[in-house]
Amino acid sequence: MPAVVVVGTQWGDEGKGKVTDLLASEAELVVRYAGGSNAGHTVIIDGQLFKLHLIPSGILSPGTTCLIGNGVVLDPAWLLREAEELQSRGVSLEGLRISERAQVVMPWHTLLDELEERERRPEDRIGTTGRGIGPCYVDKVARLGIRVADLVDPEALADRLDAVLPAKNRLLQKVYDHPGFDREAVLAEYRGYAERIRPYVVDGAALVRRALDEGRRVLFEGAQGALLDLDHGTYPFVTSSSTVAGGACTGAGVGPGSIDRVVGVAKAYTSRVGRGPFPTELPDETGDLIREKGHEYGTTTGRPRRVGWFDAVIVRHAVRVNGVDLLAVMSLDVLAGLSTVRLCTAYRYRGRQLPDFPADLRVLSECEPVYEELPGWEGELSGCQSLGELPENARRYLNRLSELTGAPLGLVSLGRERHETIALTPIYTRR
């Protein structure tokens, strides 16, 4: 049975939660492979709103196994809080599994996230979510990390703490004038978490392999978006992980041949939280209108999101670096009521049109979007069950969007509820 990856094609918050939720009901295993509690995936079921950060959105589909893969950075305190909240709302955590190879977010990671951000020049501040994501991945790469396997083995935890904490404390004391962390206190706190997390810990890659071998449907739930990817995004205004579809291979432990489909999720406009370039940003009334109508406030931090017109240049870039097979276009309803809508088809830089998304942020900051203006549409879209039922101008907008990004439409979302969706192509089919 096929394996499908759901990825963001913009700067995150595209609606991956809803798409994952829709597809999870038909999947046996849902896997998060990147990021951590910086993600904020919103799912609405029968008017009930769920915000998931670390636990895969598939947890809301009874009977689905949900794996936090090795590519994720896991803050145990966050996980337990999220788990408790879900349980208090009647969601079963029976299906939850955690890879023993996932990295653990330690208290110094969260602290350093804040201290490093403060240390940067104002123009260099990334506007991170403050969840310790960057510093935790830094330690992973520097081989100074603590993994879930170490966390749940009391001896290994003490040993790893002795290997990393003295250097961390010297850094905190000498550079940041911070007292540092007490070994015994950290050990006691994390041993406490370990007791509660141990029942969920498994060999993640083996679990995924078994599911694939048994012919089960596996869904990889991406976090963030291509433009926040460490390699392919607007560096350095990015997150610290491989958010693209390729990240599913390393972040879950499967070969590229096991992935059958990549679904790219794109909002019908663009949004961004945190700092960094955003060529089609609308710092005006239209932007305010879209923000309010689209509930564009951060799920994780509550910050108002920056919003702008749909940018086909970035989504084309995302389609390429992810190998997107099908596009899920979200929040089309939010644009209803505007007299005209715009699509950015290219960037103009010093009098010429750029063929691709530039890597150099100085170039990007000088780029002017080239817009194509289309007539808007009116009315309530949420009842539409097929493309044919949509207002003609909405349909025209979608077709043009698909043409410009080079990806066929697989799904169109017309609201936050599950049923407010037009499914165009069966997603779980092999190439």
Ligand code: IMO
């Ligand atoms: P989902 O999965 C939108 C942004 C932050 C910041 C940058 C780096 O809900 O789409 P980090 O804390 O990761 O070091 O912050 O990345 N960011 C997101 N923006 N959606 C997300 O996740 C994000 N996760 C991180 O705002 O600009």
Ligand code: MG
């Ligand atoms: Mg989000």
